Amino acid sequence: MSEVPSDLRYTATHEWARLEEDGTVTVGITDHAQESLGDLVFVETPAVDSIVQAGEGCAVVESVKAASDIYAPVDGVIVDSNSRLTEEPELVNGDPYGEGWIMRIRPEDPDSLEELMDGDDYEHMITEEEEPD
Amino acid sequence: MGSTLRQTALHERHRQAGAKLVPFAGWDMPLHYGSQLDEHRRVREHAGVFDVSHMTVVDITGPHALSFLRRLVANDPQRLVHAGQAMYCCMLNDSGGIIDDLIIYFLSEGRYRTVVNAATRERDLEWMQRQAADFDLRIRERTDAAMLAVQGPRAETLLGECVDGLTARRLAEMKPFHGMELGDWLVARTGYTGEDGFEIILPARQAGDLWDHLLEAEVVPCGLGARDSLRLEAGLCLYGQDMDEHTSPLATSLGWTVAWTPEERDFIGRQALAEERRRGPEETLLGLVLHSRGMLRRDVVIHTADGGQGRVTSGGFSPTLGRSIALARLPAGTQGTATALLRGGETSVQVVKPPFVRQGRILIDAGL
Incomplete structure (x- = not known):
C-alpha cells in the first residue's frame, strides 16, 4: 500500500502540495504515482519565474513505462525547481515526498490549497482506483 | 481480476520477494521486484534469474519429428547434431509471414523440444497440429514444466553453486546454444538478454527449490521489465511487436535464420520468401x-x-x-x-x- 502523508494536500492527477512557512508551495508526485509509473528516467522541471495556472501541465516525468505531465495544483509563479532530478530522476522513486520534490510555487492565493484533497480523500480515491470495476 | 490469470509454480515466491505482478499473455507475472533498472544493471554486471514459465514448452517426438520440423520452420533443424543443441527459428505461414519465433532443442533421435511464445500459444499449437496431419509423431505441450533463465556474467558460477559438482563442470564446458538433458531437466546455454547464461526447463514441482537456491547464491530476481530492456539492448526481436504474421524474416533482419540450402527442402513459406528475396526486401x-x-x-x-x-x-x-x-x-x-x-x-x-x-x-x- 502506498504512503499518503496526512499533512499534505493532493490533486486528482496525483500531485502532492505542501504549504511551507515562507508561503510557497512545494509540489511533487505521490508515492502511488511513482509506484504506478515505475523507474523514472527523465524529469523535465519548469523554468523559474514562469507563471502557471492550476491544472496546467508544467513539468514532465518520463518512466520506463510512460511519460506523464505534472500539473500545477494552484495558480502562481514558479520560484524554484529541483535541479538534482536532471541527473538523479530516481530520487522521485526513492523519496517522492522529500528529495524527490519537483517544483516550488508562490501561490497567488495561499488559501487555494484548501480546495485540494486531504490525505483521507486521496487515499480513498486511490483505493477505489485500485479495485477493479 | 486475478482469478482468471494463470500462475506459475513460483507465484507465491514472487509475492514474497515483493514483485509487482501484472497480467501478461494470460499469466500473472512479475514486472519487477522494486526497480527494473537495478535488475537490468545487475544482469549486465552480475547475474539475475527470470521466471519464464509462461513460455509454452512443446515436445515433438516420433519417427517423423525431424522431417516435420524441417517443413515447419525456415531454419533447418537437421543442422542440430549434438544432443541438447538449440536453434533459433521462425515458423512461417504460406506467404512467408512469421507465425512465431521459437527455439528448437534436439534432445535425441526422434525427440525435439520447442519453446514458443505464451501470447501465441493457442495459434501455434493449432498450426502445428494442422501441419502434422501427415506425419507420424506426437505433439505434447509440457504444462508440467517450469522454466527459469539465469543470465549474466556470473551465471555460470552461481548456477554452478546450486547444482552438484558434476553438473557444474558440465555447465562450465557447455558452449553457447548447446545444452543437455540432466535427468528430467533440460539445461542450455541460451537466453534473451545478450549476456552469458542458461535456461533451465524442469518439472514445475522442482522449480521452487532451484529458485530458493539461486536467491541464496545472490542471484537477483528479475521481472519482465528488465527482460524487455535487456533484449532490446541486445537487439533481439519480440514477437507481436518487431515481427508478426505480416512481416517476413527478410524484412525483420532475421534473414540469418532462413536456411536456403539444401534447395529441395520445402519449408512452409519458402516460395513466398524466395520471391521476396529475388525482389529484395x-x-x-x-x-x-x-x-x-x-x-x-x-x-x-x-x-x-x-x-x-x-x-x-x-x-x-x-x-x-x-x-x-x-x-x-x-x-x-x-x-x-x-x-x-x-x-x-x-x-x-x-x-x-x-x-x-x-x-x-x-x-x-x-x-x-
Whole structure:
C-alpha cells in the first residue's frame, strides 16, 4: 500500500502540495504515482519565474513505462525547481515526498490549497482506483 | 481480476520477494521486484534469474519429428547434431509471414523440444497440429514444466553453486546454444538478454527449490521489465511487436535464420520468401539511438533523410547507454540520421545496426 502523508494536500492527477512557512508551495508526485509509473528516467522541471495556472501541465516525468505531465495544483509563479532530478530522476522513486520534490510555487492565493484533497480523500480515491470495476 | 490469470509454480515466491505482478499473455507475472533498472544493471554486471514459465514448452517426438520440423520452420533443424543443441527459428505461414519465433532443442533421435511464445500459444499449437496431419509423431505441450533463465556474467558460477559438482563442470564446458538433458531437466546455454547464461526447463514441482537456491547464491530476481530492456539492448526481436504474421524474416533482419540450402527442402513459406528475396526486401528492422532526452516508444513515426518513412516497433530506455533506443521498421538501406516525431516535436535520431549492447559492452558508435 502506498504512503499518503496526512499533512499534505493532493490533486486528482496525483500531485502532492505542501504549504511551507515562507508561503510557497512545494509540489511533487505521490508515492502511488511513482509506484504506478515505475523507474523514472527523465524529469523535465519548469523554468523559474514562469507563471502557471492550476491544472496546467508544467513539468514532465518520463518512466520506463510512460511519460506523464505534472500539473500545477494552484495558480502562481514558479520560484524554484529541483535541479538534482536532471541527473538523479530516481530520487522521485526513492523519496517522492522529500528529495524527490519537483517544483516550488508562490501561490497567488495561499488559501487555494484548501480546495485540494486531504490525505483521507486521496487515499480513498486511490483505493477505489485500485479495485477493479 | 486475478482469478482468471494463470500462475506459475513460483507465484507465491514472487509475492514474497515483493514483485509487482501484472497480467501478461494470460499469466500473472512479475514486472519487477522494486526497480527494473537495478535488475537490468545487475544482469549486465552480475547475474539475475527470470521466471519464464509462461513460455509454452512443446515436445515433438516420433519417427517423423525431424522431417516435420524441417517443413515447419525456415531454419533447418537437421543442422542440430549434438544432443541438447538449440536453434533459433521462425515458423512461417504460406506467404512467408512469421507465425512465431521459437527455439528448437534436439534432445535425441526422434525427440525435439520447442519453446514458443505464451501470447501465441493457442495459434501455434493449432498450426502445428494442422501441419502434422501427415506425419507420424506426437505433439505434447509440457504444462508440467517450469522454466527459469539465469543470465549474466556470473551465471555460470552461481548456477554452478546450486547444482552438484558434476553438473557444474558440465555447465562450465557447455558452449553457447548447446545444452543437455540432466535427468528430467533440460539445461542450455541460451537466453534473451545478450549476456552469458542458461535456461533451465524442469518439472514445475522442482522449480521452487532451484529458485530458493539461486536467491541464496545472490542471484537477483528479475521481472519482465528488465527482460524487455535487456533484449532490446541486445537487439533481439519480440514477437507481436518487431515481427508478426505480416512481416517476413527478410524484412525483420532475421534473414540469418532462413536456411536456403539444401534447395529441395520445402519449408512452409519458402516460395513466398524466395520471391521476396529475388525482389529484395523493401524494409528492414534497424536500431535507433535518441541523441537527446526523451523516449522512443512503439509506433513513433520516423522520417529518414531521403524522404522515407518508418515507425518504431519497440523502444524504451537503455540503462547501459543512459538514453532511449529502439528497433524500427525502416526502408531497406536506411542509414545516418533520421527524425523522430516525439512529444517535444521533431527530434534527431541515429540509425544503427543492432545489437546496441552485448556482454556488458556498448557495440554501437552513435557519438556517445
